[in-house]
Amino acid sequence: MMRSLILLSQLFFYLLLFLYSQLTSSSSSVPLCSQDQSFALLQFKQLFSFSNDVSFNCDEVGLHYYPKMESWKEGTDCCSWDGVTCDRMKGDVIGLDLSCSWLCGTIPFNSSLFLLPHLQWLNLASNNFNYSSISSRFGQFARLKHLDLSHSMFSGKVPLEISQLSQLASLDLSDYNSYLKLEASVVKRLVQNLTKLRELHLENVEMSSISLSSFMNLSSALTSITLNNCLLRGKLPDHIFRLPNLRELILTDNPELTWSFPMVNWSTPLRYLDVSRTIYSGVLPKSIGKMKFIQHLFMSECKFNGSIPAWLGNLTQLIDLDLSINNFSGEMPSSISNLFVLSYFDLRSNNIQGALPIWLGNLTRVTEIFFGTNNFTGQIPSSLSNLKNLTFLGLRYNNIGGRIPNCFANLTKLTAIHLSYNQLTGQFAEFQFSDSLEFLSLDNNRLYGSIPKSISNLVNLSFLDISSNDLNGTVDFNMFKKLKTLLYLNFRANLLHGVLPVPPSSMRNFLISNNRLSGEIPSSICNVTSIEILDISYNSLSGTIPSCLGNFSNSLVVMDLRRNNIYGTMPETFAEGNTLRTLVFNGNQLEGLLPKSLVNCKYLEVLDIGNNKINDSFPYWLEDLPVLQVLILRSNKFNGQLDNFKTKSSFSLLRIIDLSHNEFSGSLPTNFFKGLKAIKTTKESEGEVKYMEQGYYQDSVIVAMKGQSFVLERILTIFTTIDLSSNKFHGKIPEVIGMLNFLRGLNLSHNRLIGHIPSSLGLLSVLESLDLSSNRLNGEIPMQLTSLTFLAVLNLSQNQLMGPIPQGKQFGTFQNNSYGGNLGLCGFPLSKNCGIDERPPPPIFQEDNNPMFMSGFGWEAVLLGYGCGLVFGIAMGYFMFKIGKPQCLLGLIEENRPRKLKMPSNQRSRGSRNYSI
Numbered sequence: 042m043m044r045s046l047i048l049l050s051q052l053f054f055y056l057l058l059f060l061y062s063q064l065t066s067s068s069s070s071v072p073l074c075s076q077d078q079s080f081a082l083l084q085f086k087q088l089f090s091f092s093n094d095v096s097f098n099c100d101e102v103g104l105h106y107y108p109k110m111e112s113w114k115e116g117t118d119c120c121s122w123d124g125v126t127c128d129r130m131k132g133d134v135i136g137l138d139l140s141c142s143w144l145c146g147t148i149p150f151n152s153s154l155f156l157l158p159h160l161q162w163l164n165l166a167s168n169n170f171n172y173s174s175i176s177s178r179f180g181q182f183a184r185l186k187h188l189d190l191s192h193s194m195f196s197g198k199v200p201l202e203i204s205q206l207s208q209l210a211s212l213d214l215s216d217y218n219s220y221l222k223l224e225a226s227v228v229k230r231l232v233q234n235l236t237k238l239r240e241l242h243l244e245n246v247e248m249s250s251i252s253l254s255s256f257m258n259l260s261s262a263l264t265s266i267t268l269n270n271c272l273l274r275g276k277l278p279d280h281i282f283r284l285p286n287l288r289e290l291i292l293t294d295n296p297e298l299t300w301s302f303p304m305v306n307w308s309t310p311l312r313y314l315d316v317s318r319t320i321y322s323g324v325l326p327k328s329i330g331k332m333k334f335i336q337h338l339f340m341s342e343c344k345f346n347g348s349i350p351a352w353l354g355n356l357t358q359l360i361d362l363d364l365s366i367n368n369f370s371g372e373m374p375s376s377i378s379n380l381f382v383l384s385y386f387d388l389r390s391n392n393i394q395g396a397l398p399i400w401l402g403n404l405t406r407v408t409e410i411f412f413g414t415n416n417f418t419g420q421i422p423s424s425l426s427n428l429k430n431l432t433f434l435g436l437r438y439n440n441i442g443g444r445i446p447n448c449f450a451n452l453t454k455l456t457a458i459h460l461s462y463n464q465l466t467g468q469f470a471e472f473q474f475s476d477s478l479e480f481l482s483l484d485n486n487r488l489y490g491s492i493p494k495s496i497s498n499l500v501n502l503s504f505l506d507i508s509s510n511d512l513n514g515t516v517d518f519n520m521f522k523k524l525k526t527l528l529y530l531n532f533r534a535n536l537l538h539g540v541l542p543v544p545p546s547s548m549r550n551f552l553i554s555n556n557r558l559s560g561e562i563p564s565s566i567c568n569v570t571s572i573e574i575l576d577i578s579y580n581s582l583s584g585t586i587p588s589c590l591g592n593f594s595n596s597l598v599v600m601d602l603r604r605n606n607i608y609g610t611m612p613e614t615f616a617e618g619n620t621l622r623t624l625v626f627n628g629n630q631l632e633g634l635l636p637k638s639l640v641n642c643k644y645l646e647v648l649d650i651g652n653n654k655i656n657d658s659f660p661y662w663l664e665d666l667p668v669l670q671v672l673i674l675r676s677n678k679f680n681g682q683l684d685n686f687k688t689k690s691s692f693s694l695l696r697i698i699d700l701s702h703n704e705f706s707g708s709l710p711t712n713f714f715k716g717l718k719a720i721k722t723t724k725e726s727e728g729e730v731k732y733m734e735q736g737y738y739q740d741s742v743i744v745a746m747k748g749q750s751f752v753l754e755r756i757l758t759i760f761t762t763i764d765l766s767s768n769k770f771h772g773k774i775p776e777v778i779g780m781l782n783f784l785r786g787l788n789l790s791h792n793r794l795i796g797h798i799p800s801s802l803g804l805l806s807v808l809e810s811l812d813l814s815s816n817r818l819n820g821e822i823p824m825q826l827t828s829l830t831f832l833a834v835l836n837l838s839q840n841q842l843m844g845p846i847p848q849g850k851q852f853g854t855f856q857n858n859s860y861g862g863n864l865g866l867c868g869f870p871l872s873k874n875c876g877i878d879e880r881p882p883p884p885i886f887q888e889d890n891n892p893m894f895m896s897g898f899g900w901e902a903v904l905l906g907y908g909c910g911l912v913f914g915i916a917m918g919y920f921m922f923k924i925g926k927p928q929c930l931l932g933l934i935e936e937n938r939p940r941k942l943k944m945p946s947n948q949r950s951r952g953s954r955n956y957s958i
């Protein structure tokens with residue numbers, strides 16, 4: 042945004058320069074330019090090569106981006122050269138505008154540029170000075186009024202000499218990156234000496250060392266100040282708000298800057314104020330009502346609390362109002378209905394309460410309403426039908442109930458309605474929307490009835506989410522024929538029945554899981570050739586899989602058919618070059634062999650064919666899939682030994698492995714364990730932990746861990762588990778398992794394992810669940826297991842273990858049932874003591890008392906508490922359940938939408954400034 046503003050301001054500047062040069066040089070035909078100045082300019086030209094590699098967005102605001110210096114030729118009048126302005130009387134070069142001129146090079150101390158002593162304007166913006174520093178000789182232009190070095194890749198310290206430019210009316214050192222630094226001493230001098238300064242733009246200039254008290258001396262001539270992302274720290278003197286001519290102040294993105302509005306004796310001509318992502322301490326004071334002229338007010342993420350003061354209604358010139366991501370509570374004051382020119386209204390992510398007011402319909406100029414993530418109640422007022430210019434209505438995550446009034450039908454500019462996560466009810470078929478709609482999300486409400494044919498009238502729709510409602514009835518095949526631009530369709534978690542509707546061929550994401558669809562998968566689904574995500578899981582689909590399904594879309598990334606009644610064999614047709622990342626057939630009745638063409642799925646990360654009837658030997662050839670992370674073969678008829686792994690097995694990224702409930706036999710696969718690099722070492726520091734997901738699809742698997750099966754609704758990329766239980770493995774547990782440093786779950790139960798529990802298991806320092814039950818293990822429980830401080834579940838029952846149970850740490854938390862059926866064990870918690878007088882240490886964690894644990898969360902969840910996003914994921918012990926999804930974790934369409942860039946409007950101060958030439 043700032044860039045556009047600044048470039049626009051440049052545009053005005055050049056326009057004036059141009060007019061001036063027309064005035065000054067038009068009538069004369071005699072060359073004006075003196076030899077020495079002409080020479081100096083030509084010499085200056087020599088410093089540069091001309092290259093447009095660096096893409097400055099000069100076009101963005103209509104500035105031409107071309108090598109102006111090309112017109113600079115020896116023997117011609119330098120006053121006629123592009124970018125050069127001369128004094129009409131004396132012929133002195135007084136203005137140089139080389140902005141957006143492809144300059145690539147540096148300006149050394151002895152540059153001939155500094156031989157132009159009459160310069161009053163100098164503009165070198167939007168070039169590439171290759172991270173050189175700003176020469177101190179810029180301070181020698183004693184007559185300079187306007188200096189613009191913005192967006193030109195200067196770096197280093199801004200020289201003190203800049204503060205000698207006491208005639209300066211505008212100074213712009215902004216840049217895209219923070220390579221320039223202003224030191225405390227320079228700022229102090231600058232502020233003292235540049236008493237005529239009206240515009241000061243220092244976007245992204247690092248000023249972390251300055252003392253904010255130096256701003257006490259800011260020139261009262263200032264009309265515009267830009268200080269966003271300057272690393273300003275401390276408390277800003279309110280003097281800056283009192284500057285008598287200040288129309289525009291931008292302090293955005295200084296997260297350690299604290300400020301407050303003046304409380305008394307304040308009047309201000311401010312038009313534009315952006316303080317987003319700075320710290321305001323406390324409640325908004327009455328005095329905010331003093332900003333009589335304010336048109337654009339952005340105060341997002343400032344830690345405001347308390348209620349929105351009624352005085353805001355006095356700011357009747359407001360066009361943009363952004364109070365998002367604060368902690369405002371209470372109701373919206375009705376005085377806001379006075380803001381009759383308001384266009385952009387953003388209250389997202391606060392805790393505003395009360396019914397959505399009817400007077401919202403009085404804000405007739407409003408174009409965008411962002412009220413998502415608050416606590417609005419009541420119904421949607423039908424007065425919204427007055428908002429003829431409304432384009433965006435965001436009300437997600439509130440408590441709005443009732444039916445959706447038919448106030449949207451005639452709002453022909455409306456392109457997006459987001460009403461997800463409310464309590465809306467009513468028959469979906471009754472709602473009317475304008476056909477201008479492109480985004481409609483109504484998911485997670487209580488809408489019922491069938492999906493009406495009329496939905497096909499919304500011909501501009503590209504995004505439709507009505508998941509998690511109570512919609513029933515069948516979905517008409519033909520319904521979507523007219524919706525040619527529809528890309529995303531989510532019907533998940535409703536009560537839809539009938540056959541699987543085939544989406545339009547434009548479709549990218551099609552999610553209709555968790556319904557009651559039946560019948561076969563029509564082979565016409567293979568006509569949807571652009572599809573990326575196909576999720577038809579958790580239905581009652583039956584029949585066989587159309588063979589084309591392995592190879593119908595070049596862009597298919599996710600295919601999820603889990604939990605249906607599909608039988609027959611898996612498709613054989615996975616083609617070379619496919620982009621599949623997730624393939625899930627879990628919970629069907631597929632039989633036969635695993636298709637070898639799966640080796641063509643080079644991007645496959647998740648392969649889940651658990652709970653079928655596949656009868657095959659272990660698919661060693663899957664090791665050719667370089668990014669496979671999740672392999673689930675659970676509950677099939679896989680058989681044979683696992684001893685054919687190469688010494689250097691290459692399942693190197695595999696980290697969730699479930700081979701349980703099959704008929705594998707032989708000894709445990711030592712070489713396989715050795716190859717599991719992703720579990721041995723993890724590159725991911727906690728800061729990089731994320732979920733496996735693809736667009737709106739979340740990878741999920743069912744894992745058995747901690748004694749129960751869990752739906753892992755989202756898979757954290759640091760989650761690791763190996764489950765080889767319920768097979769016929771025999772022999773000893775290999776010591777090498779101890780090398781799997783980052784293993785969190787290990788289940789070898791229900792096999793025929795013999796020998797001792799290897800003490801190397803004590804090296805699995807993040808292990809949370811260990812199940813070795815129902816084997817023939819003997820010997821003592823190694824003491825080393827007490828170093829497993831994350832262990833929440835231990836099951837060693839039904840073995841032939843003996844001797845004392847280790848004591849201390851997590852071992853204080855396990856109950857009798859961890860050890861049942863081992864007649865030779867003694868010590869706490871068993872009643873049989875070992876003959877030595879030992880008193881068990883008190884348990885450090887009493888799992889029985891903790892409901893969170895009982896519902897399956899890891900004990901660390903209790904310690905870390907709740908948060909959102911990542912922290913939440915980690916805190917919840919990597920589990921996300923179907924129930925009680927926290928709001929903040931869901932795909933935040935609205936929240937992710939970038940704030941509309943505010944282009945300066947005609948009313949803006951920048952537009953009306955004039956330079957005294």
Ligand SMILES: *[C@@H]1O[C@H](CO)[C@@H](O)[C@H](O)[C@H]1NC(C)=O
Pocket residue numbers: 202204205206207230234
């Ligand atoms: C302040 O400006 C004057 C010219 O008006 C100049 O002589 C002086 O050196 C400047 N002071 C500083 C500290 O730059």
Ligand SMILES: *[C@@H]1O[C@H](CO)[C@@H](O)[C@H](O)[C@H]1NC(C)=O
Pocket residue numbers: 327328329330331352355
């Ligand atoms: C707001 O406007 C009302 C009525 O116009 C006026 O009485 C009040 O003083 C104003 N408040 C402020 C803080 O300017």
Ligand SMILES: *[C@@H]1O[C@H](CO)[C@@H](O)[C@H](O)[C@H]1NC(C)=O
Pocket residue numbers: 375378379400403
């Ligand atoms: C909204 O507009 C209506 C009709 O113009 C008017 O009667 C009503 O008082 C206004 N409401 C508020 C709160 O300003």
Ligand SMILES: *[C@@H]1O[C@H](CO)[C@@H](O)[C@H](O)[C@H]1NC(C)=O
Pocket residue numbers: 405406407429430
């Ligand atoms: C709606 O927008 C149009 C065009 O942008 C404008 O001419 C009209 O005045 C606006 N209507 C209202 C009520 O603001």
Ligand SMILES: *[C@@H]1O[C@H](CO)[C@@H](O)[C@H](O)[C@H]1NC(C)=O
Pocket residue numbers: 392394395416418440
């Ligand atoms: C939301 O508002 C309702 C009623 O106005 C209140 O009972 C509830 O506690 C509020 N919720 C939050 C999170 O503030």
Ligand SMILES: *[C@@H]1O[C@H](CO)[C@@H](O)[C@H](O)[C@H]1NC(C)=O
Pocket residue numbers: 426447448450451
């Ligand atoms: C929409 O406009 C039409 C014609 O202008 C009118 O007949 C109809 O009642 C309006 N519908 C709503 C819901 O306002």
Ligand SMILES: *[C@@H]1O[C@H](CO)[C@@H](O)[C@H](O)[C@H]1NC(C)=O
Pocket residue numbers: 489490491513514
């Ligand atoms: C769909 O739901 C509505 C309302 O809940 C109910 O009246 C109707 O019988 C249902 N239809 C079917 C086919 O289940």
